Amino acid sequence: MRAAVAELPDEDFARPSGCTGWLVRDLVCHLIIDAQDVLITLVTPAESEPTRDAVTYWEVAETPPTGDDPLDALTVRLAAAYEEPWLLKFHLDDVGSAAGRAAELADPAVRVGTRDEVLTAGDYLCAYVLEWTLHHLDLIAYLPDAAEPPAEGLARSRELLEKIAGAAFPPSFSDKDALLIGTGRRAPAVAEKAELGEVAAKLPLVLG
Numbered sequence: 001m002r003a004a005v006a007e008l009p010d011e012d013f014a015r016p017s018g019c020t021g022w023l024v025r026d027l028v029c030h031l032i033i034d035a036q037d038v039l040i041t042l043v044t045p046a047e048s049e050p051t052r053d054a055v056t057y058w059e060v061a062e063t064p065p066t067g068d069d070p071l072d073a074l075t076v077r078l079a080a081a082y083e084e085p086w087l088l089k090f091h092l093d094d095v096g097s098a099a100g101r102a103a104e105l106a107d108p109a110v111r112v113g114t115r116d117e118v119l120t121a122g123d124y125l126c127a128y129v130l131e132w133t134l135h136h137l138d139l140i141a142y143l144p145d146a147a148e149p150p151a152e153g154l155a156r157s158r159e160l161l162e163k164i165a166g167a168a169f170p171p172s173f174s175d176k177d178a179l180l181i182g183t184g185r186r187a188p189a190v191a192e193k194a195e196l197g198e199v200a201a202k203l204p205l206v207l208g
Helices: 002-006 010-014 024-042 070-082 085-105 121-139 151-165 175-182 190-202
Strands: 111-114 117-120
Touching (some): 002 085, 010 085, 024 070, 024 085, 024 111, 024 121, 070 085, 117 121, 121 151, 121 175
16 A cells, blocks of 8 residues: 555545545545554553454444544644645655554564554454555545555455454455445445345445
């Protein structure tokens, strides 16, 4: 994803993203904050037993975000303060690469604290694979020439989303389509909805 952002021409930062109310520059700013969160969490040890895992980490809301949340608005203002796209690229590469190194060095069994919950580092990072894969799809939603998420990330994210849903998506769905339809980023076509069957009633899964 860092490479995909690094390759974007400057004009793409002013285009819409797949996140309601956010331009690409706003989403990239959010990714920087996410990377900081990973760094903070991985150095926040917890002694108590885990209260969540990679599946239960996610809260499923009833309605999609509108973009009016105060934190969402703060992200937009912060993104605008960067002024130049290269600054966003630099900061994401700097903090994002550090988060990646920290993830590789982390013991998956170590317990960490975040959002007043306790998880193993492995479960926490697994949840973030889904987070960043979905945001990679948001990044390229209106950028047909941008790099797609890696196949392994799409597959693992689909697997986790199916566990959250408590049901599998039809085998005919690509991993990308399962993620887009499953999280409400794309409405299913009539034929796709028919294939979903009873699963359609559980969708979209609005994750937070």
